[in-house]
Amino acid sequence: MVVPTLRKKKRYVHLRFECPCNISENEAQAELYGALLSFLGELGFSRANPKLVEFNNTSKSGILKCSNAEIQNVKAALALANRIKGENGCIRILKVSGSVSKLLD
Amino acid sequence: MPEYYDLGVRFWEEGLEKHANSLGFKSICSFSKEGNGIEIRAQRLEDLKLGTSGKITLLSSQNPELLKKACRRDVNILLFGRFLPDVGLVRIAAENKKPFEIPVSVLLERKGAERALLMSKISFFLKICNKYKADFILTSGATNKFFMKSPQELVAIGEVLGLSHDQAVKSISIIPEYILER
Numbered sequence: 001m002v003v004p005t006l007r008k009k010k011r012y013v014h015l016r017f018e019c020p021c022n023i024s025e026n027e028a029q030a031e032l033y034g035a036l037l038s039f040l041g042e043l044g045f046s047r048a049n050p051k052l053v054e055f056n057n058t059s060k061s062g063i064l065k066c067s068n069a070e071i072q073n074v075k076a077a078l079a080l081a082n083r084i085k086g087e088n089g090c091i092r093i094l095k096v097s098g099s100v101s102k103l104l105d
Numbered sequence: 106m107p108e109y110y111d112l113g114v115r116f117w118e119e120g121l122e123k124h125a126n127s128l129g130f131k132s133i134c135s136f137s138k139e140g141n142g143i144e145i146r147a148q149r150l151e152d153l154k155l156g157t158s159g160k161i162t163l164l165s166s167q168n169p170e171l172l173k174k175a176c177r178r179d180v181n182i183l184l185f186g187r188f189l190p191d192v193g194l195v196r197i198a199a200e201n202k203k204p205f206e207i208p209v210s211v212l213l214e215r216k217g218a219e220r221a222l223l224m225s226k227i228s229f230f231l232k233i234c235n236k237y238k239a240d241f242i243l244t245s246g247a248t249n250k251f252f253m254k255s256p257q258e259l260v261a262i263g264e265v266l267g268l269s270h271d272q273a274v275k276s277i278s279i280i281p282e283y284i285l286e287r
Contacts, residue, residue, distance in 0.1 A: 018251060038217075075261035079254055080220075082213045090251040093258055 009068035012053065013096050014103045015078060016061040019089025025055040028062055031084055035091065039077035040070075048074050053100070063100060071096060107274060109256040110281035112161065112182065113208050113244025114140070121250075128255040132285065134161050145180075147171050153178065161284065163206065169194045176201040181284050182242065184208070188223070188230040192237070199239035204280055207231070208246025209254055209262055228267045235272070242284070243276045 015032075017023050023031070029052045037045050048070040055062035066074045078091045097103040108131040114121070117137040125133045136144040142161040147153055148168065153175060164175045165184035169191045172183050176197045183198060184206040185191070198205060207227060212220055234241050243263050247253040254262070256277055263273030 072261045072264045075258060076265040079209075079258035079262055080212060082251065088249070088251050093255065096257075 010065055011068045011071045012100050012103050013064045014094040016092045018092050019084035021085050028055050035081035036077045107278035109277050111245050112281045113246045115248045173197050176203050182206050188226040190229050190233050195233050195237045195239045199237045204240035204242050208244050210246030210252050240280050242280050
C-alpha cells in the first residue's frame with residue numbers, strides 16, 4: 001500500500017464515442033489506447049497512465065482514468081481521434097473530474 | 106465564465122447552432138452558402154476583390170504577400186495555410202489587428218509524421234504571433250459534425266501547440282467576440 005502523499009494524483013474523464021457503429025468495451029479500450037499511443041507515443045502513454053474504468057455499450061460512454069499532470073495531453077489526444085473502427089467518428093469529452101461520483105452527477 | 110465562439114465551421118446543416126450550443130459555444134460562424142461568413146481563397150492579387158456583404162470575411166491564401174495586402178483591406182480573419190514563420194506578415198497583421206485562423210481540422214486530416222510536422226510548424230507560428238502580439242483564433246475548421254470540437258477540447262489542443270491556458274481561452278473567447286462586434 002502506498003502512503004497517500006506518494007500516490008500519484010489522478011483525473012477521471014467522462015467520454016462518449018460518437019460514431020454510427022456499435023462498440024464493445026474491448027473495442028472502446030483498443031480505440032482509446034490506440035488514439036493515446038499514436039498521439040503521445042510510448043513515453044507519453046506511460047506518463048499518462050490511462051485506464052478505462054467503466055464503459056456502457058448502449059450509451060457508448062465511459063470513464064477513463066489518467067494522470068492529473070497529463071490531462072491536457074490526454075484531452076488533446078482524444079480530441080484528435082477522428083476514426084472509430086475505421087469509420088468517421090470522434091471521441092467527445094463530456095466532463096473531467098477528480099472523482100467518479102462527481103463525474104456522474 | 107467566458108463565452109466561447111467557433112468562427113471556423115466549413116459546413117452548414119439544420120440544427121447546427123443547437124449542436125454548437127450543446128458543445129458549449131455561444132455562437133458559431135459558418136463559411137458556407139447558408140452561413141454567416143464568406144471564405145475567399147485567393148491565389149493572385151486579382152482574387153482580392155472584397156465586397157461589403159456584412160458577413161464575416163476570411164481570406165485564405167498560401168501567398169504571404171497577398172495576405173500582407175489583405176491586412177490593409179476589409180478582411181476579418183486571415184488563414185495562412187502553410188503556417189510559415191513570416192515575420193513581416195505577422196507584424197503587419199498585428200499592426201492592423203487582423204487575427205490568424207488556426208483550424209484544428211488541418212491536424213485531424215493528417216496522421217503520423219505529417220501531423221507531427223504540421224504541429225511543429227503551427228507551434229512555431231503561434232510563438233511568433235505571441236512575440237509580435239498578433240491575434241489568432243483557434244477554430245474547429247469542421248467539415249462535418251464529428252470534426253466539431255468543444256471549447257475544452259480546443260483549449261487542450263491549444264495547450265499542446267504551446268499556448269498557455271489563458272492564451273488558448275482568449276483565442277476562442279475574447280478575440281472571436283471582438284471580431285463579431287466589429
